[in-house]
Amino acid sequence: MTTPTDTASPSPDVAPARAQADEAWAAPTAGGALDATVEVPGSKSLTNRYLVLAALADGPGRLRGALRSRDTELMARALGALGTQLTSAGADGDWDVAPAPLRGPATIDCGLAGTVMRFLPAVAALATGPIAFDGDDGARVRPMAPVLTALGALGVTVTAAGEPGRLPFTIVGRGRVRGGAVDVDASGSSQFVSGLLLAAARFDQGLTVRHVGSTLPSLPHIDMTVQVLRDAGVEVDDSRPAIWRVAPGPIAARDVRVEPDLSNAGPFLAAALVAGGTVRVPGWPTVTTQPGALLPAILERMGASTRLDGDVLAVTGTGVVHGIDLDLRAAGELAPTIAALAALADSPTRLRGIAHLRGHETDRLAALAAEISRLGGQVEQTSDGLVITPRSLRAGTVRTYQDHRMATAGALLGLRVPGVLVENVATTAKTLPDFPGLWHGMLGALGRP
CATH class of the missing domain: 3.65.10.10 (Enolpyruvate transferase domain)
Structure with a gap:
């Protein structure tokens, strides 16, 4: 496991993105409120x-x-x-x-x-x-x-x-x-x-x-x-x-259609809270077993309004993010997105029930604490989670430890903080092909490197 004291290297199986991996990606900042629809690939x-x-x-x-x-x-x-x-x-x-x-x-x-x-x-x-x-x-x-x-x-x-x-x-x-x-x-x-x-x-x-x-x-x-x-x-x-x-x-042979990945939709929907405006994700199921289905209720607690129109989920924010006390044991994969939002909030956040994240692609609790702190934030690790106290953040490089969700968390921080670089953004190809293209597409004319 790559630890938060190591320098991550690109995965050997992501050769087409080698140039991207070797050079830190400049996370774009948002110059105004968003108005975007993002087609998220399958789960x-x-x-x-x-x-x-x-x-x-x-x-x-x-x-x-x-x-x-x-x-x-x-x-x-x-x-x-x-x-x-x-x-x-x-x-x-x-x-x-x-x-x-x-x-x-x-x-x-x-x-x-x-x-x-x-x-x-x-x-x-x-x-x-x-x-x-x-x-x-x-x-x-x-x-x-x-x-x-x-x-x-x-x-x-x-x-x-x-x-x-x-x-x-x-x-x-x-x-x-x-x-x-x-x-x-x-x-x-x-x-x-x-x-x-x-x-x-x-x-x-x-x-x-x-x-x-x-x-x-x-x-x-x-x-x-x-x-x-x-x-x-x-x-x-x-x-x-x-x-x-x-x-x-x-086991019966079937012809099945895969739902969009609701957890991968998280950073895009959360962007509406950080930058203001509305981000929409089509294909949102009304009934699902994906843990990402918890996102709308969580984002509402953090300051968003949400609306499901048919199968299109729309999240609208004002640019103000509220802190939260949240048990995430049922959806720990959302923790990096919520932690990035918490670092930009107007009050402290406590995330609970996620001790198991220490055994994911990296020790995600240690990695989130290290990288948010690197940008000037204040994060304490607890026995089963994190306490994040918002502080004024500064430019810097977010290391990803070969963890795709660390990369998307860095992109989310970069919406508000100019000068954020994300190391090895190509690691997002693990579950989300061409994340940088989707991210820039969401920002459209508002994104500037």
Whole structure:
């Protein structure tokens, strides 16, 4: 994991953006109130869940409007390495997916994608042969033990190639997993539960997963997993708190459309609070399991007004941002956006319930504290979050630690603070292709570098 005392380097898999990564990006300031509509690409969380289920389905399927970013391309290449046939279809990022018997030997490059490293071990256990997993240097320190221990308890052979419970490792698949019941401590990430549930219908006995940790962050992401399974005809019982039972059975092939990524919409919608004016995002669902659905209510508490007109969410701000006391355990991925807003607010903010962010692409709590403080802000880390006291901010370089959400937080600060540079803005390609182009497009004639 890159820490806030290190200098981040561009990811080796973002070669087309190398020049962008090597030279800090000048975050544009806003010269007036915004009036913009931003088309946000598909949800990374849904795209990668749909890809896994399509690879395990009982026939060919199609994903429409799928996100095409580093994380989703890594997932597609990994499933292809296991034998699944994926072909591009149409001009909107669609994928046709044809399942095939899963087999090794194969090597899975996880990059920095938590969904790849945590969703695919259970899939690899259904293959025949050895499946080696590795990723970026930052991925090698992200925790993996809960899902690997659970697979070991189910009789799957897991061989560590480095520190146990971390990348790299090898899954030796036998073409089937007996299933049954496992206890999992998912305090560090809801992905440990989702990764087991997604493949569980293909286990001989199905699977019961019991969470045994003290906290369970990002529960909406588990709800998302349960919903996509049910939509594919899988029987899931989640009637008991922190216990999920997936019955064995087929996974139906589907033709599905991916919702826009509501969390990636966050920085654009938040820009309306910072600069004033209105930013609209079309395609906003009325019912969704995405944690980003919490954004409108949070932004309203921080001074915005919101309106959903059909499927277009409009957020309007005056340029005044209010501090907030907020438990973000259900949507920790929004923390960098909210922290950037808090640094520009008229009163202090306390963010709670996000201790698990220390195990993301970087230690996000330490990184946010370091970078907001670097620009003159005041941030204290608590046991489970941050306290942000607004101060007059100054020009400077925001380091990103190979974390896409740190880059978008830096862009948000730059709307108000002239002279903000964002290091390695190309890391946003992890989940949001051409973020700089979308950002400048939102500002239009108001943006000046």
